[in-house]
Amino acid sequence: MDKIWLVIKREYLSRVQKKSFLLATLLTPLIFPIIMGAFLWIAMDEADSAALRIIEVIDENNMFFIESSEQYAFSYSNGDSEEGKDLVKSGERFGFLYIPKIDLSNPSGIVFYGDSNPSMNFINYLESSLKRRIEEQRLFESGIDPEVLSAYRTKVNIRAITLDNSGTETFSDATVNYVIGFFTGILIYIFIFVYGNQIMHGVIEEKSSRIVEILVSSLKPFQLMMGKIIGIGAVGLTQFLIWMILISSISFVVMGYFGMQMPQQQAMEMANSQMGSSISTETPEIAGILQVIQEINFIKLALTFIFYFLGGYLLYGAFFAAIGAAVDAPSEAQQFMLPITIPLLIAYMGLFVFVLNDPNSNVSFWLSIVPLTSPIAMMGRASYGIPFWDLALSMSLLIVGFLFSTWVAGKIYRIGILVHGTKVNYKTLWKWIKSE
Amino acid sequence: MEILSIQNLNKSYGPSKALTDIDLSIPEGVIYGLLGPNGAGKTTLIRIINQIIDADSGSIFFKGEQLNPKHIAQIGYLPEERGLYKKMKVWDQLIYFARLKGLSASEAKEKVHFWLDKLDIKNWKDKRIDDLSKGMAQKVQFISTIIHEPRLLILDEPFSGFDPVNADLIKNEILELKQKGITLILSTHRMESVELLCDYVAMINQSKKILDGKLTAIKQQFRPNEYEVQLRCEDNRLPEQWQATWDNQIATFTIKLNGGTANESLAHLMQFGEVIGFSERMPSMEELFIQQVNASSNG
Numbered sequence: 001m002d003k004i005w006l007v008i009k010r011e012y013l014s015r016v017q018k019k020s021f022l023l024a025t026l027l028t029p030l031i032f033p034i035i036m037g038a039f040l041w042i043a044m045d046e047a048d049s050a051a052l053r054i055i056e057v058i059d060e061n062n063m064f065f066i067e068s069s070e071q072y073a074f075s076y077s078n079g080d081s082e083e084g085k086d087l088v089k090s091g092e093r094f095g096f097l098y099i100p101k102i103d104l105s106n107p108s109g110i111v112f113y114g115d116s117n118p119s120m121n122f123i124n125y126l127e128s129s130l131k132r133r134i135e136e137q138r139l140f141e142s143g144i145d146p147e148v149l150s151a152y153r154t155k156v157n158i159r160a161i162t163l164d165n166s167g168t169e170t171f172s173d174a175t176v177n178y179v180i181g182f183f184t185g186i187l188i189y190i191f192i193f194v195y196g197n198q199i200m201h202g203v204i205e206e207k208s209s210r211i212v213e214i215l216v217s218s219l220k221p222f223q224l225m226m227g228k229i230i231g232i233g234a235v236g237l238t239q240f241l242i243w244m245i246l247i248s249s250i251s252f253v254v255m256g257y258f259g260m261q262m263p264q265q266q267a268m269e270m271a272n273s274q275m276g277s278s279i280s281t282e283t284p285e286i287a288g289i290l291q292v293i294q295e296i297n298f299i300k301l302a303l304t305f306i307f308y309f310l311g312g313y314l315l316y317g318a319f320f321a322a323i324g325a326a327v328d329a330p331s332e333a334q335q336f337m338l339p340i341t342i343p344l345l346i347a348y349m350g351l352f353v354f355v356l357n358d359p360n361s362n363v364s365f366w367l368s369i370v371p372l373t374s375p376i377a378m379m380g381r382a383s384y385g386i387p388f389w390d391l392a393l394s395m396s397l398l399i400v401g402f403l404f405s406t407w408v409a410g411k412i413y414r415i416g417i418l419v420h421g422t423k424v425n426y427k428t429l430w431k432w433i434k435s436e
Numbered sequence: 437m438e439i440l441s442i443q444n445l446n447k448s449y450g451p452s453k454a455l456t457d458i459d460l461s462i463p464e465g466v467i468y469g470l471l472g473p474n475g476a477g478k479t480t481l482i483r484i485i486n487q488i489i490d491a492d493s494g495s496i497f498f499k500g501e502q503l504n505p506k507h508i509a510q511i512g513y514l515p516e517e518r519g520l521y522k523k524m525k526v527w528d529q530l531i532y533f534a535r536l537k538g539l540s541a542s543e544a545k546e547k548v549h550f551w552l553d554k555l556d557i558k559n560w561k562d563k564r565i566d567d568l569s570k571g572m573a574q575k576v577q578f579i580s581t582i583i584h585e586p587r588l589l590i591l592d593e594p595f596s597g598f599d600p601v602n603a604d605l606i607k608n609e610i611l612e613l614k615q616k617g618i619t620l621i622l623s624t625h626r627m628e629s630v631e632l633l634c635d636y637v638a639m640i641n642q643s644k645k646i647l648d649g650k651l652t653a654i655k656q657q658f659r660p661n662e663y664e665v666q667l668r669c670e671d672n673r674l675p676e677q678w679q680a681t682w683d684n685q686i687a688t689f690t691i692k693l694n695g696g697t698a699n700e701s702l703a704h705l706m707q708f709g710e711v712i713g714f715s716e717r718m719p720s721m722e723e724l725f726i727q728q729v730n731a732s733s734n735g
Contacts, residue, residue: 003536006532006535006536007536010528010532014521014523014524014528205521206519209519209520209521209522210515210517210518210519211519211520211521212519213488213513213515213517213519214513214515214519214533214580214581215536216486216488217486217487217488217508217511217513218508218533218536218537219508219536418483418488418489431450
């Protein structure tokens, strides 16, 4: 046990102390906030520096009125279109909106002249303002009071509530659950591959440089293998925790700097300022999402995540170690990667095709129970809330699977690390597994 | 007292036998040569003694006790293919190996200091193995083998890859370790180093032991009964069959005793002139090795 600890410590420290680890750990989480911050900064800078843009409106119908905003002001006149164009040409106006006499049932001929290509947002804004006005006008003409109509406009919002057998009600929202399942599942998938490869390369390094001969004369091959797997797993966990802390604190700082608390709030404010309308009908939806987020049992989710994160890593880590032991160089490892890649890919595809879309289907159930796929697939179900027995079964099977994979890998590893220069194939591996 | 006693050891890999009924007895405090051609089973035997692999049958006793994991701390092993972590610093590496052999953290530090000092590589302790010359790395490797002061040291081809200067350094270290009462098993093809260092030898060929015992006794056993003679005589009147070579009226040749004693031969030789040299020719290990291996392979 002492010796496993020494191996774990060496594997851990020799990686964590590397400059490349420090760089990857510190820079990766900076990338997203930096990109986000840069965009926000540019956008806000633009908004600040832009002078108020004045748009000349000539409306031959005398019925349209477009509200001015912080960026755009509208001035109305009764000249003809040539006068308006001249104003743009001379640079006195940012743009010129010309509304000829139009047929309300088929409005056409409305033109915007600008000295540069107007933004999509701006055109949309103009269009929706005009559209609203035309609709109101037409309703009025057919004898319907727009006020009355808007009073009748109804927004339907179905709220999904999960009812478990003890009677506890939990709000759920498929979007939130989807996003959580999506990210946690992919994270486990990436983690298994990245750190599994590190195990494999570590084993190959020790084998090809023959350090392993000295090592196994001091401790059991199994101790060496487990020490390596656990040590590298700890590196991954450290990196992951640092990322989580950095991402959340940096995001917090960046958001704080720009006077925002949450992205949603930012979105709402933008929508408000631009549309200046029916935003109130959307509030319940966002409030709903917030409520769902609040209702998710994050501690339970985090524990589930860590369990599958580690379980999946340990299960596949043992296989990676066995492959490393069976070959002499990384280039030879490719032939044995298939049995690892296939179930991981099945789990990955299954997560998108089945689990996230219908977490309770049969396929989803089996994907989340079988140990080879459960670490990834179960995360797709986890955020939706899983029946206790499903979780218990899946977790126990994962533990059994991990013990089994380590046992098999240990047999291959024990012999493989001492065999050099022989072409190893699946038949040889099978012989090693069977040998006493 | 025997430090290692091996009885009836058998090991096979599938259908091929690696060791067949090996019996060996290694006295404490000697240098024991383990000889044999490639693929004879030497490495397998060494791995079994190191408890890297298990024998199929037979037993090994370390100082009279059945060999078990607690003996790891008393055995040192320098494999033929040397290996160190290339990216690890000399200091960290040695501490790691020392700790794996069961030394406490403070003991390990003390010993590493001592050996870095002794082999004069103290200034290199913060270098990575990558940055060392091959000779330097070999020294580090050697230290890692003896850092825990084993009672039994197994060196597999200890001189391969060393330049003459470093080989000499290692040779002196080996002799010094012997002085301290440490038993050494030397597995090698280099017969001249066997002659020079070993007290005992065992020869293994095709998984079987073909010869073992004290080096001097083996040489006695296989002496060809030949004597090298140097004779000063006036003219060329020696019998043809002696095939003497002449230099300044001194004839040098080899005679083989046939039944008689050395003294009788000497008396006979005196008749031809002044005997200035008369010594028994002992077989070299090289000869013995080739002769024995061929004999056992053909028999």
